[in-house]
Structures are given as structure tokens and as C-alpha cells.
Amino acid sequence: MTTLDVISPKRRSHGSVTLWAGLALVGLHIAIGLLTLVWTPYDPTGMSGGRLEAPSWLHWAGTDRLGRDFLTQIMVGSRIALIVGTGAVAIGAALGVTLGILAAFASKLLDDALAATLDILIAFPTLLIAMLVVAASDTANLASAIIAIGIALSAIVARLTRILVKRVLLMDFITAARTSGSSWPAIVFGHVLPNIWPTLSVNFALQFGLAVIAEASLSYLGLGAPPPNASWGRLLQEAQGTVYTAPIGAIAPGIALVSLVIGINLLADGLRDSIDPTRRAR
Amino acid sequence: MSLISRRILLTASLLASVAFAPAAFAQDFDPNATIRIGSLYEPQNLDNTAGAGQGINEAFNGNVYEALFQLTDAGSVEPALVADYTVSEDGLTYTFTLKDGVTFHSGDPLTAADVKYSIERVTAETSKSSRKRSLSTITGIETPDDKTVVITLSARSISLPYNLSYVWIVNDAATDITATEDGTGPYTLEEWRRGSALALARFDGYWGTAPSNGEVIYTYFTDATALNNALLTNAVDVITSVQSPDSLAQFAGNPSFTVTEGASTTKELLAYNDRVAPFDNVQVRKALARAVDKARLLNSIWGDYGTLIGSFVPPTDPWYVDLTGVDAYDPDSAKAFLAEAGYPDGFTFTLDTPDYDPHPLVAQFLQTELAKVGVTVNINIITANEWYTKIYQEHNFEATLQEHVNHRDIVFYGNPDFYWGYNNPEVVKLIADSEAAGSIDEQTEKLTEANKIIAEDAASNWLYLYPQIVVSAANVSGYPVNGLNSQFFAYEIKKAN
Numbered sequence: 001m002t003t004l005d006v007i008s009p010k011r012r013s014h015g016s017v018t019l020w021a022g023l024a025l026v027g028l029h030i031a032i033g034l035l036t037l038v039w040t041p042y043d044p045t046g047m048s049g050g051r052l053e054a055p056s057w058l059h060w061a062g063t064d065r066l067g068r069d070f071l072t073q074i075m076v077g078s079r080i081a082l083i084v085g086t087g088a089v090a091i092g093a094a095l096g097v098t099l100g101i102l103a104a105f106a107s108k109l110l111d112d113a114l115a116a117t118l119d120i121l122i123a124f125p126t127l128l129i130a131m132l133v134v135a136a137s138d139t140a141n142l143a144s145a146i147i148a149i150g151i152a153l154s155a156i157v158a159r160l161t162r163i164l165v166k167r168v169l170l171m172d173f174i175t176a177a178r179t180s181g182s183s184w185p186a187i188v189f190g191h192v193l194p195n196i197w198p199t200l201s202v203n204f205a206l207q208f209g210l211a212v213i214a215e216a217s218l219s220y221l222g223l224g225a226p227p228p229n230a231s232w233g234r235l236l237q238e239a240q241g242t243v244y245t246a247p248i249g250a251i252a253p254g255i256a257l258v259s260l261v262i263g264i265n266l267l268a269d270g271l272r273d274s275i276d277p278t279r280r281a282r
Numbered sequence: 283m284s285l286i287s288r289r290i291l292l293t294a295s296l297l298a299s300v301a302f303a304p305a306a307f308a309q310d311f312d313p314n315a316t317i318r319i320g321s322l323y324e325p326q327n328l329d330n331t332a333g334a335g336q337g338i339n340e341a342f343n344g345n346v347y348e349a350l351f352q353l354t355d356a357g358s359v360e361p362a363l364v365a366d367y368t369v370s371e372d373g374l375t376y377t378f379t380l381k382d383g384v385t386f387h388s389g390d391p392l393t394a395a396d397v398k399y400s401i402e403r404v405t406a407e408t409s410k411s412s413r414k415r416s417l418s419t420i421t422g423i424e425t426p427d428d429k430t431v432v433i434t435l436s437a438r439s440i441s442l443p444y445n446l447s448y449v450w451i452v453n454d455a456a457t458d459i460t461a462t463e464d465g466t467g468p469y470t471l472e473e474w475r476r477g478s479a480l481a482l483a484r485f486d487g488y489w490g491t492a493p494s495n496g497e498v499i500y501t502y503f504t505d506a507t508a509l510n511n512a513l514l515t516n517a518v519d520v521i522t523s524v525q526s527p528d529s530l531a532q533f534a535g536n537p538s539f540t541v542t543e544g545a546s547t548t549k550e551l552l553a554y555n556d557r558v559a560p561f562d563n564v565q566v567r568k569a570l571a572r573a574v575d576k577a578r579l580l581n582s583i584w585g586d587y588g589t590l591i592g593s594f595v596p597p598t599d600p601w602y603v604d605l606t607g608v609d610a611y612d613p614d615s616a617k618a619f620l621a622e623a624g625y626p627d628g629f630t631f632t633l634d635t636p637d638y639d640p641h642p643l644v645a646q647f648l649q650t651e652l653a654k655v656g657v658t659v660n661i662n663i664i665t666a667n668e669w670y671t672k673i674y675q676e677h678n679f680e681a682t683l684q685e686h687v688n689h690r691d692i693v694f695y696g697n698p699d700f701y702w703g704y705n706n707p708e709v710v711k712l713i714a715d716s717e718a719a720g721s722i723d724e725q726t727e728k729l730t731e732a733n734k735i736i737a738e739d740a741a742s743n744w745l746y747l748y749p750q751i752v753v754s755a756a757n758v759s760g761y762p763v764n765g766l767n768s769q770f771f772a773y774e775i776k777k778a779n
Contacts, residue, residue: 045650051582052528066582066647091584186335222637226663241639 019270023111025263029256033079040184042069044076052246061252064238072247073230074256081212081260088211089204091150092157096109097200099154100161101188104169115162121155124211128219129155134223142225149214153207160203164196171195198275205268209261216257233259305560314496315777317758319770320509320518322525324502327460328474330407330450331409333455334460336768339739340522341480341500347450347465350378350397353689355544355546355771357598359444362739363392363451363466373438373720378431380585386453386474387463387470388516399454401433413448416441417772438718440725444690448767468773473568478502482772493773494760513539519758519777523771524751526639527585533753543587544763545598546750547689550583550640552633552648552743554681559630571609579647580746583640587749593737594692596747598766599721601692601729605737616655618687628656634673634682637663641683644745674701685748689766692729693717695736705742 041060049063056062061070103114121129126149133148168174168191173275177187218224219233227234232253239249321338330338344352352362361367367378384392401423404411419439424432435442453464463471468490469482480500484493501518503509510529512518522531523546533539552570554561561567563674580588592605620628635645642663650661664672673679684692696713698705709732716728736742750765757778762771 045648045653046647047578047650051585065643066650146663222642222663226661227635227642228649238643241526242528245531 016270016274018266019274022263022265022270024269025259026267029078029082029260029263032075033082036075036079040072040075042072044068044072044230053240054132054246055248062246062248064249065242067165070235070252073235075234076230077232077235077256078260080142080225080229081169081215081257084142084149084215085208085264086100087146088149088153088210088215091147092153092207092211093200093204095151097153097161099158101165101192104165105157105184105188111162115159118155118162121152122159124152124221126152126214130214130218131223133222134218136281142229145215145218145224148218149211153211154212156254157200157203157207160197164199165192167180168192168195178254198272201275202268202272205264205271206235209264209268212257212261212264294714311494311776311778312496313494315773316327316497316499316702317495317520317775318499318518318779319520319522319772320512321502321522321770322503322506322509323522323768324477324622325480328463328471329458329460331403331406331411332412332460337502339697339768340770341482342450342463342465342467343449343767344467344771345469345482345498345773346463346467346471347452347460348467349447349449349451351447353444353447353668353767353769355766355769357446357600357689357764361757362447363397365445368530373440373718374435374437376433376442378433380429380431381489382429383488384466386466387485387487387611388453388455389487390455390464392451392466394431395428396454397431398423398425400451401449403452404449411448412444416445417449423668426563434489438720440719440722440775441690469498472497491773494776495772498772498775504757508727513753513755516755520752520754520775521760522752523765524753527578527583527587530585530587530751530753538756538758540754540759542752542754542761542763544750544752544765545589545596546748546764547596547598547691547766548685548687548748548750549591549594549596550644550685550745550746550748552644552681553684553702554742555677555701555703556705556741557677559736560623560625560631561624564739565619565623566625567743568609569616569623569655570652570657571740571743572612572619573616573657573744574651575611576745577611579651581646583643584746584749587751589749590745591747592742593733593744594686594695594742595733599690599692600726603733605734608737609740610672613655620657625656628658630658630660632662632679633681634661634662634664634669636669636683637665641685644683677701677703692733692736695732695741702742704736704739706735706739706741709735741747 011110037226041144045068047067048069049059049067051065051067053059055065059069061074099114103111105159106114130145130148133151134144138145173185174191177191182190215224215231216233216236219231220237224233225231235253236250239246321337321340323335323340325334325338325341327334328338328342336725348362350362350364351359353359363381363384365379365381367376369376380392380394380397386392390556401417401420403409405414405420407418410433419435419437421436422434426432451466452459456464463472468485470485472481472483474480479502482498484496484695501512503512505530506525510532514532515522530541534541554567556562558672576590589765590606592608594674595602620626631650633645635641649661652659667685669682673682693713694700695704698710712728712732716732719725719728750763752761752763754761758775760774760776762769
């Protein structure tokens with residue numbers, strides 16, 4: 001790791017603090033999400049307490065209107081958020097990177113058409129595109145929400161990829177590879193992707209946060225994972241009517257959502273600082 | 283609170299409101315007070331045959347317009363503008379004599395021609411009244427003199443007086459009443475500010491007992507929280523119907539406010555498609571009725587409010603009998619019924635759930651409860667529009683959740699083509715015969731019988747009856763507690779000095 005030596009000490013410590021804070025928050029959610037696969041304090045759908053019980057030793061975050069343990073639901077919500085984030089970013093990345101590379105390599109006409117389409121797609125809010133996709137499918141479920149958010153994210157990823165690829169394609173080593181007779185798949189996988197990867201991965205981390213918020217929004221609107229999936233958005237929606245009498249029901253999922261999204265953003269920040277060569281030089 | 287004590291309270295409150303005589307003996311209230319009523323239901327226009335919505339019934343029924351009969355807050359049908367009426371032997375001719383001395387707000391006297399005009403307004407081709415169909419047996423309206431109306435029917439219709447309680451008597455000289463009015467009620471329209479308020483002023487030429495207040499202002503809100511805050515800050519005096527128990531916490535126990543629970547007619551039900559397996563099997567339906575702890579469900583949704591019902595009929599319908607014991611909560615017998623029906627290991631079905639409160643929460647409760655007897659519920663969230671096309675029109679479903687708001691709507695079980703597809707020839711006949719009954723007693727007897735049969739058949743799973751909760755400032759009294767058919771009679775409301 002000789003390259004690390006060129007980073008100024010101040011910069012390095014700042015970068016690692018955000019990185020570690022991000023890792024800790026995201027790691028906590030991942031750990032909780034994995035834990036819920038094998039153990040939860042209560043059965044997530046079991047009506048183990050009374051109506052809207054206040055937080056107590058038995059129910060750390062109280063209970064909802066049906067008497068279900070809130071903490072259990074929020075823990076399960078971590079798992080759902082992570083599944084949605086991972087799934088949506090995977091779909092968005094696969095679609096977006098493919099489209100972006102195609103556009104960069106395509107003829108001027110096709111490139112312009114694709115660029116215009118992407119601009120139009122980006123002009124729509126992520127949530128609106130996701131709602132359109134969910135509305136077009138027969139029923140709302142977790143898979144349709146993941147696909148919808150993935151498609152919405154892909155436009156952003158594609159535009160970024162297209163610009164990055166175009167910039168790399170102007171580099172001398174690409175011209176060298178071309179003149180030496182490399183096929184274009186070889187150029188893409190051997191030269192282009194490794195060069196744009198650092199920037200893309202930071203963007204994927206940011207998109208992950210967007211996806212988590214989009215899923216919460218869709219669930220809040222009743223278009224995400226159907227009940228009894230304990231999505232944070234749905235928990236917020238169910239707590240809306242009882243926000244005065246049992247505010248914990250709205251506060252707890254809110255904290256969970258914010259902590260995961262902030263964690264991911266810190267992680268993305270830290271990642272950018274530690275792997276982006278242009279930042280390292282400064 | 284136990285169910286029985288709640289019912290006693292309910293009866294007591296009903297009696298109190300019925301026995302309420304406009305007090306002339308003690309002037310402890312301001313006879314010219316302005317009563318400010320807060321509501322979420324602003325009318326779209328002022329004509330109940332032009333798709334104005336439930337808000338117009340709330341503001342105008344009994345207040346601005348009267349009918350030949352009135353559906354009282356206690357659920358009985360009393361003569362209003364009718365002094366007397368006779369029915370022919372065959373039940374096909376009704377002769378109504380109108381009250382003397384009744385004038386419209388414009389000064390015109392009430393005549394038989396106005397009544398004919400008013401009924402024809404509702405039955406007209408262009409009318410959007412939801413009650414149009416119930417008046418379809420009317421074949422002719424004659425007006426032999428100014429005080430007599432003769433209605434002839436194609437078939438006996440014992441509910442005619444009840445159905446006529448929905449027909450506003452409008453001055454036949456008034457052509458368009460979508461933004462103005464000309465009725466006979468105790469109030470005239472003072473001002474309508476679209477989007478915010480509707481003001482009614484006392485009509486000094488009223489034929490009956492004068493209102494115990496001088497002015498009524500309906501103020502409209504789009505948000506329940508804003509409405510509650512308006513009452514808290516003394517911007518309104520009364521809220522006509524509170525939609526969740528959790529907003530009541532700020533009023534209950536506060537001596538500045540009165541919380542009154544009346545009987546609504548809104549029933550939450552798990553409706554099966556009785557045409558399809560396994561719901562075509564009575565034992566399966568009974569098993570599901572017994573598998574759900576409805577007392578706990580009601581508590582989850584409404585806290586200490588609301589009532590359990592054993593069938594589709596609420597206590598304010600004349601054919602109510604307590605049927606909660608027919609399929610009381612008993613998961614063990616539910617399992618036995620399932621085994622007997624050939625589903626010892628249960629089965630799986632899809633529950634189409636409207637996406638608005640309380641249905642998604644009710645669906646999750648049912649999912650957990652039915653899982654205990656081995657029945658798996660897949661919750662499918664749909665919009666209100668989807669519900670209308672997929673379920674109400676196409677009957678393409680296994681089971682669904684819905685709230686049914688209408689008064690006297692047991693007749694839906696007499697229609698095999700209704701969305702839930704319940705088809706018991708005995709009930710169909712009883713309900714058809716009840717309409718052709720010779721007397722109210724006979725009608726009540728037949729519908730009570732039908733009520734018992736649908737309960738025994740567990741035709742649907744009647745989960746609970748919504749409460750009707752009115753909250754007012756402590757110095758305001760005399761308002762209706764049940765609000766049947768969304769009516770909110772304002773003329774007995776008093777404001778203490």
C-alpha cells in the first residue's frame with residue numbers, strides 16, 4: 001500500500017473516521033438483519049402485548065395497535081431495507097452500466113437518443129418512476145418494489161457511466177489498445193471498467209441510500225412490501241394515526257431509517273476519500 | 283368495558299336524545315347562539331340528486347329540507363310533512379295528507395304539486411340519487427287537491443315511508459338548487475363559502491318548534507388533526523364524527539369537552555366470495571368466524587369504543603337481535619369444523635385488502651389469527667378503485683375486507699348477484715316477502731328471521747360495528763349521537779350561557 005503515503009495525515013484521518021463511522025452503522029444494520037434470520041425478541045406477527053404499550057423491559061420500543069413488539073418489527077425492517085437496497089442497486093448497476101457503455105460506444109445518433117432518454121428519465125423523481133412501474137405490475141410486493149427502484153436508479157447510473165466511459169475512451173492507452181487490435185469487449189472489461197470502477201462504486205453506495213428511502217416511501221404509500229412485511233415505511237404509515245398517543249411508533253422506525261442512510265452516506269464518503277486517485281493526490 | 287354495560291349506556295344515551303324535549307322552562311341556554319359544527323365532509327354542491335356527497339345530508343337533512351317522513355336519530359321513521367296517510371287494502375295505493383301551514387323559505391305554501399315535483403326529481407333519468415332504485419316501484423303520483431298526494435305502486439313496498447324520508451321536499455318553483463335552496467326546514471341557507479363553510483340561519487316562518495339556537499355554521503376541514511385542533515382551540519363547538527380512538531385521548535377525561543358514543547351503522551366485514559370453494563362450504567365459513575377473536579380486534583382498532591355484532595344488522599335496525607353467540611370465538615371448534623369440512627390441515631386464500639385504514643391492520647390481525655387454525659392468508663393490497671372493478675363488478679376474488687355504511691342494508695343478502703354471492707333461496711324469499719309485507723310487524727318478523735339465517739350460515743364474517751363518536755365543548759348539548767344516514771340535526775343543539 002505504498003500509494004497511501006502520498007495522502008496528507010489530516011486527510012487520511014478524516015477519511016478513515018467517516019469510513020469507520022459508516023462501516024459501524026451499516027455493519028450494525030447488517031448484523032441485526034442477519035440476526036433476525038435466526039432470532040428475534042418476539043414473533044414478528046405475534047400479538048404478544050396489549051394495544052400501544054409504552055416502552056418497557058418486556059417491549060423495549062413498546063407495541064403497535066395489534067400488540068406486536070415494535071423492536072422486533074424494526075429489526076426485521078433492517079433486513080428488508082438491506083435486501084431492497086442490495087437488490088435495487090444490483091439491478092440499477094447491471095442495467096445502468098450496460099446502457100451507459102452501449103451509449104458511449106454507439107453511433108452519434110444512437111448515443112444522442114439514449115442520452116436524451118436518460119435525461120428525461122432523470123427529470124422524473126426516482127419515486128415517481130418506481131410508482132409507475134409498481135402501478136404497471138399486477139400486485140405490489142417486495143420484488144416489484146425492488147425492480148421498480150432498480151429501474152429508476154438505472155437511469156442515473158447509465159448517465160454517469162456514459163460520461164465516465166467517454167472520458168476514458170479519449171485516453172491514450174485506449175487508442176493504443178485499439179491500434180493493437182483489441183476487441184471492444186476486451187477494451188471494456190480490460191481497460192474501461194477498472195478505470196471507472198472507483199467512481200461507480202461510490203455512486204452505488206449513494207444509490208443504496210436512495211433505494212432504502214424510496215422503498216420506505218413506496219411502503220408508506222402502500223405500494224411496497226405488503227403487510228405483514230415490517231418495512232420501515234409501512235411502520236411509519238401505521239403509526240401516523242397514533243403519533244400523538246404513541247409517538248415511539250413513528251420515532252423508532254424513523255431513527256432506524258436515518259441511521260442506515262447516514263451510515264451508507266458516510267461509508268460512500270469514506271470510500272471516495274480512500275480510493276479515488278484524484279482526491280488522494282490533493 | 284364489557285359489551286353489555288356498553289349497550290346499556292348506549293340505550294341510555296339513545297333514550298336521553300329521544301326524550302329530549304325542547305326546554306322552554308329554563309332559559310339556561312342562549313336561544314340566539316351560533317353553533318359551529320366541524321366536519322370533514324364538505325358537500326360538492328347543494329343538491330342531493332346531483333352527486334353532492336354525504337356532506338349535504340349532514341348539513342341539510344332535517345335542517346334546511348324536510349321530507350314527508352323523517353328517519354330519527356334513534357332509527358325510527360316518523361311523519362314529518364305528512365299529517366296523515368292511508369294505505370289501500372292491496373298495499374299498492376298510498377294516500378298522503380300534507381300538514382297545514384307549511385311554507386317554503388321563499389314564502390310559497392307547500393302544496394301537493396311540490397311533493398310530486400320533489401319525488402320526480404329523485405326518480406328522474408338525470409338524478410344521481412343513490413336512493414333512486416328503492417323508489418322504482420312508483421308508477422304514478424296524483425294530486426287530486428293541494429293537500430293530497432296519491433302514490434300508486436307496481437308492487438307492495440312496506441318501506442315506502444322509510445324510502446320517502448330520503449326525498450327532500452323542494453319548492454317546484456325552484457329550478458336549480460345546486461347553489462341555493464328552497465326548503466321547508468327550520469333553517470335557511472345564509473351563506474355558502476365553497477371550500478370552507480356553510481352557514482344556516484333560523485327560519486322565523488317555520489311551521490314546527492323553533493330551533494334552540496339562532497345560527498348554525500358547518501366548517502369544513504380536509505384533515506382530521508386540523509379538525510381536532512379546531513375544537514381544542516374553541517374554533518368549533520362540535521365534531522360530527524371522530525375517525526380514530528387515538529385522537530380522543532386529548533378530549534376524554536378533559537372536563538372542557540364531552541365525548542359521546544352513539545351507534546353507527548358502519549360494519550367492518552370479512553366478505554367471502556360465497557360462490558367459490560372453500561367458502562361455498564358453511565362449515566368453513568363458521569370455522570373462520572370462530573377462529574377470530576373479534577373482541578381483541580375491536581380493541582386493537584377502536585380501543586374501548588365500538589360494538590361486536592353477530593350478523594350484518596346493527597342495533598338501530600328494527601330487525602336487530604343479538605347474534606354474537608352464534609359463532610363466538612372458539613378456535614378449538616374452528617379446527618373441528620375445518621376438519622369436518624375436509625380441511626384438517628387448513629387451506630390458503632388471498633385476501634384483497636383496500637389500502638386505507640383500518641383494512642390493512644385488520645388483514646394482518648386476521649392473518650395471525652387464522653394461522654393459528656392452519657389457514658394461510660395472503661394479503662393483497664388494492665386501491666378503492668380496484669376494489670370497485672375487481673370485486674364489486676367482476677366478482678373476481680376469494681375474500682375481501684370492506685366497511686358497509688348503509689342503514690337497513692341486510693337486503694343485500696337477498697340479492698344472489700351481489701358481490702359476495704350469498705345465495706340462500708330461503709333468505710332471498712324472506713327478504714323479497716318482507717318488502718311486500720302487509721305490516722311493519724310482518725316486515726320486521728321476516729327480516730329478523732332472515733337475519734338469524736344469515737348468522738347461522740355465517741354468510742360473511744362480521745367483525746365489528748364502528749362507533750359513532752361525537753365530541754363537543756362541554757357547554758354544548760342536544761346534538762344527535764347516532765348520525766344515521768350521515769344526518770346531523772342541529773335544531774335541538776343548545777349552547778349554555
